[in-house]
Amino acid sequence: MxxxxxxxxxxxxxxxxxxxxxxxxxxxxxxxxxxxxxxxxxxxxxxxxxxxxxxxxxxxxxxxxxxxxxxxxxxxxxxxxxxxxxxxxxxxxxxxxxxxxxxxxxxxxxxxxxxxxxxxxxxxxxxxHLPTRIGNYTDFYAGIHHAVRAGSLLQPENPLPENYKWMPIGYHGRGSTVKPSGVEVRRPNGQLMAAGSTGAPGFGPCRELDLELEMAVWLGRPSDWGVPIPITQAHEHIAGYGLLNDWSARDIQRWEMKPLGPFLAKNFGTTVSPWVLTPYALAPFRVAMEPRPAGDPAPLPHLLSAQDQQQGTFDVALEVHLRTRKMRSDGADSIAIIRSNMRYLYWTPQQMLTHHASAGCEMLSGDLIGTGTISGPRQDELGSLLELTENGAREVTLPNGEIRSYLHDGDEVTLRGRCSRAGFVSIGFGDCAGTIVPAIS
Amino acid sequence: MxxxxxxxxxxxxxxxxxxxxxxxxxxxxxxxxxxxxxxxxxxxxxxxxxxxxxxxxxxxxxxxxxxxxxxxxxxxxxxxxxxxxxxxxxxxxxxxxxxxxxxxxxxxxxxxxxxxxxxxxxxxxxxxHLPTRIGNYTDFYAGIHHAVRAGSLLQPENPLPENYKWMPIGYHGRGSTVKPSGVEVRRPNGQLMAAGSTGAPGFGPCRELDLELEMAVWLGRPSDWGVPIPITQAHEHIAGYGLLNDWSARDIQRWEMKPLGPFLAKNFGTTVSPWVLTPYALAPFRVAMEPRPAGDPAPLPHLLSAQDQQQGTFDVALEVHLRTRKMRSDGADSIAIIRSNMRYLYWTPQQMLTHHASAGCEMLSGDLIGTGTISGPRQDELGSLLELTENGAREVTLPNGEIRSYLHDGDEVTLRGRCSRAGFVSIGFGDCAGTIVPAIS
Missing domain, CATH: 2.30.30.230 (Fumarylacetoacetase, N-terminal domain)
Structure with a gap:
């Protein structure tokens, strides 16, 4: 070890x-x-x-x-x-x-x-402030429960991509709009195309504004350009962890994402928790991920190490809290609408990093990796409203009678994470919070 | 004006x-x-x-x-x-x-x-050196002749995406591996999946290493987060132009890119020309783009301005030169294998920038935009080997008898660009050159 x-x-x-x-x-x-x-x-x-x-x-x-x-x-x-x-x-x-x-x-x-x-x-x-000057931000898609559910809603013809169990799928995100907890996030405008329409798209405020519950992975020791990072050394390059809300405009995303992936649907804002928990603090909370289902392939050799399989992630209990404008004016506390855990990821942060560098990509100190949305197998463990409301088809009723399919202006979303284990003091990540403000008209 | x-x-x-x-x-x-x-x-x-x-x-x-x-x-x-x-x-x-x-x-x-x-x-x-400290790099797909041809080879079921004529399609690239002309580029390793196979992918050196002929757009005055850039003001935010080779690993790309877009197939290296030509120097060479074909929709209002339609791009004659290891050892000059022109783009740089900021993305000074591969309508105006060789099916024979489908180790690729107009002195972009070195084994 x-x-x-x-x-x-x-x-x-x-x-x-x-x-x-x-x-x-x-x-x-x-x-x-x-x-x-x-x-x-x-x-x-x-x-x-x-x-x-x-x-x-x-x-x-x-x-x-x-x-x-x-x-x-x-x-x-x-x-x-x-x-x-x-x-x-x-x-x-x-x-x-x-x-x-x-x-x-x-x-x-x-x-x-x-x-x-x-x-x-x-x-x-x-x-x-932001913990680092983010040179490069990459967002993965390593939560398999999310991938299956979101895939079946966004592209039902191919819910889980063929490559999913062979590589941690990722894409480059936008560093300039990663903001620390507490900063207001403006609802984006964008091109909106009605399903099945062959006419012109409209342009206006996003109607399906979502959150995504992710972990942030902050990179430490840089790698050299052209040189891979062996899976057994990936830990050496990870400086710490936080929470990340990958705000997502689902209606913009559906229209724009083929063939080159999400772009404006994601790059209007990403919120991170400002404190970076070190691997040293998290040491007692190392665990194996949920076992791969029977029949799933083993990772290719360059993505596989025994230590990584046995202790490659952390037991982080995650929650998403919602507080609407009405709840604030009524003096009501936020309510937890989603619970999940970092161990539900299909790929470890080390596998993400090793895959990322495997073709020679240079990884820099301060770079940010998002894990992708972490959903669990149960109905109350869905890490986005897309999943929780089945793309708006199943509205959620809040305790005060308000209903939500997607986020309204004034909604405050807070991610929280906490590690607990018998015989140890619990530690937490602090808040990763953002409030939606109206689109520019 | x-x-x-x-x-x-x-x-x-x-x-x-x-x-x-x-x-x-x-x-x-x-x-x-x-x-x-x-x-x-x-x-x-x-x-x-x-x-x-x-x-x-x-x-x-x-x-x-x-x-x-x-x-x-x-x-x-x-x-x-x-x-x-x-x-x-x-x-x-x-x-x-x-x-x-x-x-x-x-x-x-x-x-x-x-x-x-x-x-x-x-x-x-x-x-x-690199002209800027690149905070963010975005690559567009605005060359329609390339999109049609590459699309028909990479995803024949949907060669030109439905959204293509409504928005400049783009995706975030990797800033850390953008390098100036003259720096050697290492052939990437990656996961390779044989077409039609249902077995395990292999892992090894890319066999279909390609170039892409693009223009670089360097950003100047920053925009504010959450605030769009009107199409009539987009010029104010563009500091200048250069050449960009978006090296591409086609075999890695085919296997990885669904659903979130190209990732390792692109992020192992991008070469840019080190000199930035200002809009002031390029002023005499402003032109309209090729007219949109009859029946194509007009751009949505936020992407449309008369000035941009009439003078939104530049007449830049582009060339791709190849010099193999054998040509170097024989003392032979490089040969031009591709010719094209910036005016073949379907979207102007201003439309790319306005679209990019339309949902609120913050654009920073020094950010880099690639236009996407610029092919023309003719057979000798194809901006990548994917197109030129029909994904390797039609090998190219060089004057010295060597043949190429994709790039070999030792091949030097140089992009050049030059503006000419009667009554003015011609100006050029300098070289955008890179030589392929063998993959790490």
């Missing part, structure tokens, strides 16, 4: 922080987590931080006070993205985790605690 | 430079052209330059000597990309053109000529 997946004292449930809000048992960010992100305040520009309870640790400030020792060069922290830190690889990442753990630890971090006012910011008072 | 398309004294054929090699009549880079690029030398890092004859003008050095006046801030020139200069828009671009024109002019530039040793480098002695 690679050292950065070792379970060590930083994972022990008895460990507590001097930041009291980290010890509640319900926070996404106990001292066992320590996710990385980029934040700014009213007085400082973007810089690297760590979420701890309801606070954000300012890493350059901690470095200036000597509280991080020489774990990481300061120039990797005084950055408006995590690209440089991620490029440094897992040795640096692990050293930083251990230094931050000591700093925030209830017993070991007393010197830091005395400086709390200089190194902590209330999370409610900072602005969270 | 917009001012940056005005024809002025910088286009007059009588204008000559004190750089003698700019006045030959055959050079791509006379004083009427003045394309922008990024270069480095043995002693200076990457910086902005202008091609003139067989020389490269060092813009930061010229600025330091006061030879550019105050046309452009120096910080836009001491850059390893053109992103900042392009973001400044056409006012700055035009001011720079006129300042450089004066500097290089046979009569007006005498002070600069006296400093030639400080501001000129032999083109043969510099390294040319």
């Amino acid at each position: 690679q050292s950065f997946f070792d379970i060590d004292h930083t994972h022990e449930p008895s460990q507590r922080s001097w930041v009291a809000s980290a010890n509640t048992g319900t926070t996404d960010f106990p001292i066992q987590n320590l996710p990385l992100g980029v934040f700014s305040t009213a007085v400082t520009g973007p810089r690297v931080g760590v979420a701890i309870g309801d606070q954000v640790l300012d890493l350059p400030a901690a470095h200036d006070l000597g509280l991080l020792g020489d774990a990481v060069p300061r120039e990797l922290l005084e950055q408006d993205s995590l690209n440089a830190l991620f490029a440094a690889g897992h040795g640096t990442g692990l050293a930083l985790r251990h230094a931050v753990f000591r700093l925030l630890h209830a017993q070991e971090g007393l010197q830091a605690q005395a400086q709390a006012g200089s190194i902590l910011h209330a999370a409610s008072a900072v602005r969270l | 917009q001012s940056f398309f005005d024809i002025d004294h910088t286009h007059e054929p009588s204008q000559r430079s004190w750089v003698a090699s700019a006045n030959t009549g055959t050079t791509d880079f006379p004083i009427q052209n003045l394309p922008l690029g990024v270069f480095s030398t043995a002693v200076t890092g990457p910086r902005v330059g202008v091609a003139i004859g067989d020389q490269v003008l060092d813009l930061p050095a010229a600025h330091d000597l006061g030879l550019l006046g105050d046309a452009v801030p120096r910080e836009l020139l001491e850059q390893d990309s053109l992103n900042a200069l392009f973001a400044a828009g056409h006012g700055t671009g035009l001011a720079l053109r006129h300042a450089v024109f004066r500097l290089l002019h046979a009569q007006e530039g005498l002070q600069a000529q006296a400093q030639a040793g400080s501001i000129l480098h032999a083109a043969s002695a510099v390294r040319l």
Whole structure:
């Protein structure tokens, strides 16, 4: 097993922080987590931080006070993205985790605690940015339950493509419109063609605006152009994980996607959670994926490793919450409309990355991979409204009587993810939220 | 007409430079052209330059000597990309053109000529880099003669998609593997599935490695997220033009592309010409595209403007040259195997850009758009080997007796483009060249 997946004292449930809000048992960010992100305040520009309870640790400030020792060069922290830190690889990442753990630890971090006012910011008072400067964004289609259901609705003649069980199918997405949680997303306009029509398409606001529940995979150590990444080394190139909502305009998508794939139906906006959970934090939650059904082919040799088959993904319980404009004005909480789990993917993130680089594609630090929509086998585990409402045919009634087939203006969609295992403290991903605002007319 | 398309004294054929090699009549880079690029030398890092004859003008050095006046801030020139200069828009671009024109002019530039040793480098002695830091790369499919022919070979059941005449079809490409002319391109490995087979795909070197003749469109002034670009303003966002070879692995493509489009078949490498020809240089060569065939629909209103229909593209004569390993060792020149013209596109670059932003996609300075393969109606105007050899069925015999269906290792492919019009000096794009090296085994 690679050292950065070792379970060590930083994972022990008895460990507590001097930041009291980290010890509640319900926070996404106990001292066992320590996710990385980029934040700014009213007085400082973007810089690297760590979420701890309801606070954000300012890493350059901690470095200036000597509280991080020489774990990481300061120039990797005084950055408006995590690209440089991620490029440094897992040795640096692990050293930083251990230094931050000591700093925030209830017993070991007393010197830091005395400086709390200089190194902590209330999370409610900072602005969270994209974690990386995204050079390249690729979206996969690795959730097989989604692929079967969405395929049967979008292209019934060929619901599961012939190549699906042989390769992780992916396509290039648009980096410029990936935005962090909390940013409003504008309903797109586009060409809309009535089913079966042979006349002119219309042009106007999307009527079938959907969400897609995905995981984000953030890349670390770059690869060289022309050189593949062996499946056994793929982990070395993955810096961490988050949540991703691949907003989708289904009506635009149906008309535009043949033959070259989704384009405007996806590139109007993608929302990601701003905190990156490291492989070190996620180590206790490694699992095998759901077994491949009997009769499915084994992956080709270059996509196959025993370790990857046995521990290639994580047990991440996923939820999609919806809060309508009426719910907000009534003071009602959001409701969970979808539940799923990362282990339902058919391909591991490592298989996606190895496939991606197998023809020579150069993978850069800070690049973003989306896994594709993660649905489960059950009716309440469908990761998009396309599936949940059978393309609008089966409307969903919310507890307050509102109905939805697709998203309305004012709807707020929040993805959440949480890892739990007996004997360990649960950790979470923080919110991946976006609210739909009306189309430009 | 917009001012940056005005024809002025910088286009007059009588204008000559004190750089003698700019006045030959055959050079791509006379004083009427003045394309922008990024270069480095043995002693200076990457910086902005202008091609003139067989020389490269060092813009930061010229600025330091006061030879550019105050046309452009120096910080836009001491850059390893053109992103900042392009973001400044056409006012700055035009001011720079006129300042450089004066500097290089046979009569007006005498002070600069006296400093030639400080501001000129032999083109043969510099390294040319990518012109921009490519945040996002999109490849269109706007060559209708290519779409019909390639479609009938790759997916005969649906050669020209239903949406083709309603929208410029495009897909997101991979920015990280766009490389400048002269860089070797490695033959990709990939999954290969024999036609009609139901067994396992193989994995190995691509056997059907192709080129695609495209134009590159480099973006300038950025757009805002969520805000469309009106067709009448699209020109304001285009900084310039170049050549692009969209290397394509046809066998990998056939197996992978359904349903989400080409992925590994394209992302192993794309070659671009390093010099960016500005709209100002190209102004005399504006033309209408070939007329739409009778019965084709008019573009939807948001994609339609009279100016764009009448002058939306350029008369660029295009050629693809091939030089095999044997031709090199025999000392033989390359031969032109394909000729075409930019005016054969079905959609203008402005229509591509307006469509791209119509759902709200944010367009950034330095982004790259490929037009799609530009074939013409005639048999010697096919912009890819897929078309030229009917997917390998009709081998091409070269003058030295070698035969080709697809590219062999060692083959060098060079795209060239040139604009000519009576009463004007011809200008060209420089080479867009790449040589295939063997796959990794």
